[in-house]
Amino acid sequence: MRKEVELGSVINEVMAKLAKPGLLLGSGEQCNPMTIGWGSYGIMWNKPVFTIMVRPVRYSFELLERNGDFTINVPSDDMKKEIGICGSKSGRNKDKLALCGFTRKKSENISVSYIKECPIHLECRTVFYNDVTAAALDKNLIDRHYPKADLHRYYYGEILGAYIEE
Template structure:
């Protein structure tokens, strides 16, 4: 079962947590949830709040859920769940109910999906959303390397409202 801690009590290295372990970004709209993996993001302090920053490309189905809700979750899973994370990152929720097929056990906390199999979940409330624009990049190499199709991410900044750990 989960217990709640403060964001400042998280002991994980954010570079390992986000870049290596990956996050499962999940949102629920109209009683249906969708999720996707993410390996880009940040945690920190903004506007006097503990926040996360994530980016999602416009073509991702989960983005439609995130854009229509106030809350979302970021699930962190043990390495034993790597196969599930690979599946969640490669199959689109447009074509199948990937949460059901993944075997994850879902419940909602403050409107955000939380999965029993996670080792930690951040329940977040959106504060800011802004599409990235090519003109704002100061390094053209970044655009050339990461955005050859000009499908720039949307940046979301969200307050961490709850941290649930096992």
């Protein structure tokens, strides 16, 4: 059963899993799951905000451009295979929910669904976006992360609700 909780009671676990093993971003009406390893949490405009970085080549980028709502789904410890699938296959030509055996469920506050099998979910609505610009970024980071010049777009999502599966 899903229960709404204080963001403060789950955010440490969300952040602990961001870099390793990764979180599952849900975007688009069909909740295409994509593994993310970069992002941040903070207070901006007096709101709790989760920021994600998405490269323009991703199908998720296309979905976010159509609809800025997204869900952050925290995988359970036994979801290594699913994180691999969602981080290597594209929703453009694969139904990753089906490949992972995931169930999408309607969110409370936004039009994008969440993944029921994940123990923690955040519902976010984009309130701002901007792009990484080569002119403003440390040259070492450009050389290391952008050999194809596919600079990320940041999406700043106001966190409208935090939930756990009990």
